[in-house]
Amino acid sequence: MRRVVVTGLGLVTPLGADVETTWKNLIAGKSGAGQITHFDTSDQKCTIACEVKPADHEYGFDPDKRVDFKIRRQVDPFIVFGIDAAGQALEDAGLVDMDEDMKLRAGCSIGSGIGGLPGIESESLVLANKGPGRVSPHFVHGRLINLISGQVSIKYGLMGPNHAVVTACSTGAHSIGDAARMIKDGDADIMLAGGSESTICPIGIAGFAQAKALNCSSNDAPEKASRPYDKGRDGFVMGEGAGVVVLEEYEHAKARGAKIYAEVVGYGLSGDAYHVTAPHPEGKGAENAMRMALKKAGLGEGDIDYVNAHGTSTMADTIELAAVKRVLGNDLGGASMSSTKSAIGHLLGGAGAVEAIFCILAIRDQIVPPTLNLDDPDEGTEGVDLVPKVAKKREVKAVLNNSFGFGGTNASLIMKAVD
Amino acid sequence: MSDTEERVKKIVVEHLGVEADKVTMDASFIDDLGADSLDIVELVMAFEEEFGVEIPDDAAEKITTVGDAVKYIEEHKG
Numbered sequence: 088m089r090r091v092v093v094t095g096l097g098l099v100t101p102l103g104a105d106v107e108t109t110w111k112n113l114i115a116g117k118s119g120a121g122q123i124t125h126f127d128t129s130d131q132k133c134t135i136a137c138e139v140k141p142a143d144h145e146y147g148f149d150p151d152k153r154v155d156f157k158i159r160r161q162v163d164p165f166i167v168f169g170i171d172a173a174g175q176a177l178e179d180a181g182l183v184d185m186d187e188d189m190k191l192r193a194g195c196s197i198g199s200g201i202g203g204l205p206g207i208e209s210e211s212l213v214l215a216n217k218g219p220g221r222v223s224p225h226f227v228h229g230r231l232i233n234l235i236s237g238q239v240s241i242k243y244g245l246m247g248p249n250h251a252v253v254t255a256c257s258t259g260a261h262s263i264g265d266a267a268r269m270i271k272d273g274d275a276d277i278m279l280a281g282g283s284e285s286t287i288c289p290i291g292i293a294g295f296a297q298a299k300a301l302n303c304s305s306n307d308a309p310e311k312a313s314r315p316y317d318k319g320r321d322g323f324v325m326g327e328g329a330g331v332v333v334l335e336e337y338e339h340a341k342a343r344g345a346k347i348y349a350e351v352v353g354y355g356l357s358g359d360a361y362h363v364t365a366p367h368p369e370g371k372g373a374e375n376a377m378r379m380a381l382k383k384a385g386l387g388e389g390d391i392d393y394v395n396a397h398g399t400s401t402m403a404d405t406i407e408l409a410a411v412k413r414v415l416g417n418d419l420g421g422a423s424m425s426s427t428k429s430a431i432g433h434l435l436g437g438a439g440a441v442e443a444i445f446c447i448l449a450i451r452d453q454i455v456p457p458t459l460n461l462d463d464p465d466e467g468t469e470g471v472d473l474v475p476k477v478a479k480k481r482e483v484k485a486v487l488n489n490s491f492g493f494g495g496t497n498a499s500l501i502m503k504a505v506d
Numbered sequence: 507m508s509d510t511e512e513r514v515k516k517i518v519v520e521h522l523g524v525e526a527d528k529v530t531m532d533a534s535f536i537d538d539l540g541a542d543s544l545d546i547v548e549l550v551m552a553f554e555e556e557f558g559v560e561i562p563d564d565a566a567e568k569i570t571t572v573g574d575a576v577k578y579i580e581e582h583k584g
Contacts, residue, residue: 156523157545221555224547 091267095180095333097172101137104148120309135309137326137432161225163203168329169235169283180333193277194247195236196266198258200436203230205288247275255492259439264354281440283329314460315398315426323399326432330440349502355379359495370410376497389420398426425474429459439490446486531573
């Protein structure tokens with residue numbers, strides 16, 4: 088059977104424009120939250136988010152680094168973040184210059200939950216105010232979700248499968264899981280896989296606030312707003328950014344002497360069949376996804392060392408924790424579990440991929456990132472190591488990453504150190 | 507350089523991200539400045555906005571160089 092390993096990583100997050108800066112800040116317990124600067128929030132219920140910082144910030148993102156000026160002008164920020172993260176991952180894997188045969192066997196599966204919402208919003212206003220003759224000719228392909236995969240394939244000449252998952256907040260995890268299958272099935276030897284999102288715009292914030300999903304009660308204390316598993320949690324904080332990994336067939340990676348971070352050993356997916364925004368109250372869908380992933384990985388209770396929870400800082404956190412307990416045991420079989428959304432917010436379609444990368448780095452550095460703002464843990468958290476506030480050194484061999492999305496879609500990934 | 511020429515060149519630089527000294531009157535949008543057909547649609551829109559002229563599709567198709575654009579605008583602006 089073909090095995091799939093991770094050989095490259097790329098990140099653009101509210102805590103850094105690359106993998107190492109983001110990870111260093113995450114482990115140091117920093118928060119990426121602050122007042123929204125992308126637009127005037129004076130009439131919004133929610134005025135805070137975890138924004139990717141501008142280029143002149145200490146750990147800001149320079150869009151010119153990997154994205155051509157002309158493309159950057161034409162496309163929404165989620166595509167810019169995605170192209171940059173994909174470029175980082177290829178550079179990390181030593182795969183920027185592949186020969187033609189390799190390029191034929193290299194593909195992309197980089198998705199997004201919503202896609203180019205800021206551009207849809209602004210061009211709709213152009214349409215309304217100036218008429219159809221002023222709508223940008225780049226409007227459509229600058230907003231489409233599969234245009235990260237499209238742009239990346241054009242930039243790097245990748246002629247293998249070109250795919251994009253759209254499963255709301257499960258997108259990043261599904262992208263990696265599906266791409267791993269494409270490699271297993273022999274469709275490709277190398278896949279760039281991940282997710283990206285950038286919807287911190289008036290209609291994005293208003294839409295999620297109206298859906299009662301966003302924290303609207305902590306505008307004066309943004310860094311305290313995302314507090315998964317805490318009794319005082321009151322909705323998620325929107326983040327933005329991208330995470331992309333290079334997945335590679337194991338023998339292929341070994342033959343070229345690639346650095347191998349981890350192996351993708353388990354992937355489970357399910358549907359809640361319950362409600363468009365609320366998870367099933369018994370967490371059956373989440374449980375099914377985790378069980379499927381564990382079964383495929385050939386692992387059981389006690390084999391997982393770290394769980395990166397979906398943990399959005401909403402009431403759903405309790406449901407997820409109960410499901411994880413049913414699957415791994417009341418003490419999670421000794422696993423630590425944290426929600427890094429406490430630090431970087433919820434990257435929606437980017438979340439699953441960014442968090443998968445955090446899981447991989449936990450394996451690399453034998454340290455697990457903290458759950459910030461866990462001042463008063465909710466009922467049901469007793470006896471569970473939620474890594475409150477401070478990162479924790481520990482043995483990490485196998486990790487479980489959960490992602491759940493609107494529509495009742497669930498994905499669980501399991502990755503393991505390669506001996 | 508006429509005022510029209512200067513403003514046209516500025517728009518081209520802003521939209522295509524090319525060096526200003528490459529934007530000569532003879533420069534072809536596609537062959538010399540790296541534009542594609544959609545970029546030209548966008549440029550024509552920007553010229554229409556900037557100069558308050560209307561450039562119909564059949565006229566836009568004949569605008570292939572910076573000089574063509576300047577000439578058309580000079581002849582049609584109010």
